[in-house]
Amino acid sequence: MTDPLLEVRGLSRRFAAVDALKDVNFTVAAGEVHALIGPNGAGKTTFIHHLSGALFPDAGKIHFNGSEITRLRMHQRVRAGMARSWQITNVFLGLSALDNVALAVQGRPDAGTSFRFWRPVDREARLFEEARTFLEQVGLGERSGRLAGELSHGEQRALELAMALATRPQLLLLDEPMAGTGPEESARMVELIEHLARHVTILLVEHDMDAVFRLADRISVLVNGQLICTGTPDAVRNDAGVRRAYLGDHL
Ligand SMILES: Nc1ncnc2c1ncn2[C@@H]1O[C@H](COP(=O)(O)OP(=O)(O)OP(=O)(O)O)[C@@H](O)[C@H]1O
Numbered sequence: 001m002t003d004p005l006l007e008v009r010g011l012s013r014r015f016a017a018v019d020a021l022k023d024v025n026f027t028v029a030a031g032e033v034h035a036l037i038g039p040n041g042a043g044k045t046t047f048i049h050h051l052s053g054a055l056f057p058d059a060g061k062i063h064f065n066g067s068e069i070t071r072l073r074m075h076q077r078v079r080a081g082m083a084r085s086w087q088i089t090n091v092f093l094g095l096s097a098l099d100n101v102a103l104a105v106q107g108r109p110d111a112g113t114s115f116r117f118w119r120p121v122d123r124e125a126r127l128f129e130e131a132r133t134f135l136e137q138v139g140l141g142e143r144s145g146r147l148a149g150e151l152s153h154g155e156q157r158a159l160e161l162a163m164a165l166a167t168r169p170q171l172l173l174l175d176e177p178m179a180g181t182g183p184e185e186s187a188r189m190v191e192l193i194e195h196l197a198r199h200v201t202i203l204l205v206e207h208d209m210d211a212v213f214r215l216a217d218r219i220s221v222l223v224n225g226q227l228i229c230t231g232t233p234d235a236v237r238n239d240a241g242v243r244r245a246y247l248g249d250h251l
Contacts, residue, residue, distance in 0.1 A: 002029070004027035006028040006051070006063070007062070008025060008027070009063075010025065011023070011026075012059040014058055020046040024222075028203055029201075031201055033201075033204060033216050034202070034204070034217065035203075037207075037209070037246070038221055038222035042222040048084070048203075052077060052173060053072055064077070065081060065170060081170035082170070083173065084164065084173040085160050085173065091163070093149030097140055097145070097147075097159050097162075100159060101131035104131075104167060106127060107167070108167055131166065134162040134166050137165060137195075138159070138161050139188070140162060153181060153185065154181045154182075154186075161177075161192065170200065171201045171203060173203050173205075174202060174205065174206070176205055177189050179207070197215070213237070217232070218232060221245070
């Protein structure tokens with residue numbers, strides 16, 4: 001078996017009296033869509049914060065793409081090939097969709113070198129050309145000139161995905177991409193994630209179980225800070241412990 005793209009070993013984190021994460025062992029294989037599910041307060045957001053570098057653990061190690069990243073800062077993890085959707089907090093609402101993605105392209109470390117040999121006018125044209133391809137990938141090609149603030153909530157989530165893709169990640173962390181979207185927008189987001197999954201490995205945290213069971217190759221279940229099960233959607237659906245602790249209410 002090839003080494004996992006992401007490997008978490010013995011991750012623990014305590015907040016005052018709460019064990020938010022307890023000795024979590026977890027892997028994401030290259031090419032898969034891996035969903036992390038669990039009831040409210042299970043520790044999912046805390047876990048994603050540890051992967052993205054927003055928080056550091058009390059114990060445990062995180063390896064990504066063969067290197068240890070446990071103590072790396074957020075921007076270093078982005079450079080290493082990990083991108084996270086931030087629930088729209090990173091989108092500049094007063095800028096066009098295209099400008100938002102162009103900024104994300106420009107922030108990529110290799111953009112400086114790949115654009116260095118172009119004259120300023122060509123350089124700018126290249127930058128926007130590349131940004132446009134990411135907008136097209138998320139279905140926003142026609143909306144590139146719109147101010148981000150004028151886009152619907154679902155379109156803003158898609159824009160955020162285009163910005164994450166602009167960093168050319170190997171692993172995309174999607175934190176509740178369906179949150180706040182209506183049924184039509186959710187369906188579009190599921191299609192979009194299916195499309196992106198052909199090109200990039202995805203770790204998905206999501207409460208929408210229809211979306212999770214449709215998209216995931218493997219599912220991990222977190223309850224009270226502990227990973228109680230990892231397996232295929234069928235295995236997780238039929239796991240007695242999972243049904244008792246969580247899915248029983250949802251199925
Ligand atoms: N900064 C913090 N300070 C104190 N306690 C915290 C902090 N962040 C999280 N917790 C606690 O850690 C536990 C896990 O919270 P977390 O937000 O990670 O759960 P979650 O699975 O993401 O929940 P939800 O699905 O509702 O978003 C909860 O008991 C929460 O109250």
